[in-house]
Amino acid sequence: MAKIAVLGAGIMATALSFPSSENGNDVHLIGTFLDREIIDSIQKTGVHPDLGLKVNDGVTAHQLEEAAEVVHGADVVMCGVNSFGIEWAGEQLANLLEPGQKLLTITKGMRADDDGTLKLLPNVIKSYLDPELAEQISWNAITGPSIAGELAVHHDTCVVFCGHDQDDLDFIANLFRTDYYHVWTSLDFDGYETGAATKNVYAFAAGFADGMLRKAGKENDRYVMYNYSAAVFAQGQRELTSFIKLMGGNPDTATGLGGVGDMYVTSAGGRNVKAGGFVGEGVPFSEVRDRLMKGVTLEGVAAINVIGAALKPLTERGVIGPEEYPLCRFLYSVVAEDAPLEMPWDKFFGGLK
Template identity: 30%
Template sequence: MKKNIEVSVIGAGMWGSTLAALLAKKGYSVRAWEYNRVMAAHLRDNRTHSALPGFKLPAGVEVFTELEKAVVSPDLILMAVDSRHVRALARAINPLLEGKKVPHIVAVSKGIEAGSFLTVCEIMEEEIPRARRRTMIMTGPSFAVELAAGAPTKAVLAGLDPVEVQKTRKLMEGGPLKLEPCEDRLGAELGGSLKNVYAVGSGIIDGLSKAAKNSEAAFLIESASELRRIIKSLGGKNRTAWGLSGMGDLLLTATSAKSRNFRFGKEIGQGLAPAEALKRIKTVVEGFEALKTARGLCARHGVKTPVIDCIWRIVYKGNKPSSILRAAGFGTK
């Protein structure tokens, strides 16, 4: 593998920093962009990340707050920001790529855009037209904090062009990270976004039942069945729903206190109002916004989603947290 590879990482949060470090260890030149000037300065000066214990950013990673300094002549772009900011950043990146070869583009961000109901990859292709069929999603059962600590991690790299996927997999894979190629990009993106919604519901169950796993398991089965139905109804594949980016990601995110979405739901299950629960978590709870877009997307396609509807009514309409038991197949209490 050639070592004179340039990588642009957009967003130096937990995922951006973790992947920047892994790719720098492969000998690549990594240029990271971070909006938060305080965080960027900390990464530059201390080479550590407050949310990643024991993490050290390699010397091969440069950190900038100016986008044009991070996107110079990349072979690979990693989009690792909150999905709500993807469109604006992709729009700003597009002119920076004019007259240059089109890089491989991989989204680590997961989400569905309000209004358009486009996935992250679809948004980037809309804003960077030359990147059509070269835009991929990395998703699956993975916590950045564990990968950063060296835990063997298997995720999915999904794209429309299998040749592009294989080339990009070879660029990214290494160390503790193993990537499984997938051609069902839409199914993989839906799994990566919707699992955050179900994780909120699973957290509510956990809070209600004081961590009783019996009811949580019943809820996860109902959630997995609904997730599969959504993916298939929108054109994804059954295998994707039951694979790493569907069931695998759901099992991880909806059962662990490392998941912000799970912790958010647990706070609600223990009696906290959703607004107060959000304050407790402090960082972005993807499932909170994803609830609205997931519900709208499914309504547009005529897909019935009793589990998502139940979680939405608890979070946005003030229904009792105990009503989640109906979605798990139990009567309400």
């Protein structure tokens, strides 16, 4: 039995408590300052209010003030905050982590320097730690197609745990593997984390076609826009593969769970797809952000803002060519400049030839 301490009590962090606790592990959910009502609910009723499910026996909920006590002596520490809180999480973990612990992140996204240099979020967390401590921590992450609610109710879910040490990965994976939670492992940490971050970019575009049909009053027509969506998906997958190579990962990673698989499930629905649907209806993104979906966390749009903005300085430095990433560049113009939905088809797939 292992002790697993989880910083963050959101739906995915809590969903992961199901397979880990069912394997007999001692699982502790630590709420952030935003999770107080969630922790209160679990402590009083056992129910996670957003999942609508009772957590398993063997899962204990704690408010943030108990974090140091809970993390002390843990075998595995999970970072379960969303990408908007990664700097806060870095500050917390810098004071909580102990030498020899294995960190397992589920937070996906990137940050960028002014020169366009892209950084994976686990490396952002690492930058907050004392360098000596950082070297004594095992850095690992969960990637792949995983909808929290489906995992929590035991629907078959296939993921990849990636890291830098195979023995550590084997240890962590065995804490979570069940007959419904199927875990593969990979040492292509940069490739899998890049795929997990960039697939969010293209989920936003997955909503365009449905919105365009609604705008035209054709949402119930026999003929819909699968052709449109398939071409956007294919170009997105092409760019995701290129991002993986840019970040030093194995391009083959893009063909499996950490690439096309994750991109498929993220494009199937959710908040980012809904936001893209409004844009497809002709609503400027600034209105979607400020009125229609005000206060809603849009991780895909956040990824577009970071990665899309980085493309210009990367191009100016000659790191990438001006013809690369036409869909990501276009999506950035939509969310940052309210550009109209005029898809640059002729630039896709290497340009018309």
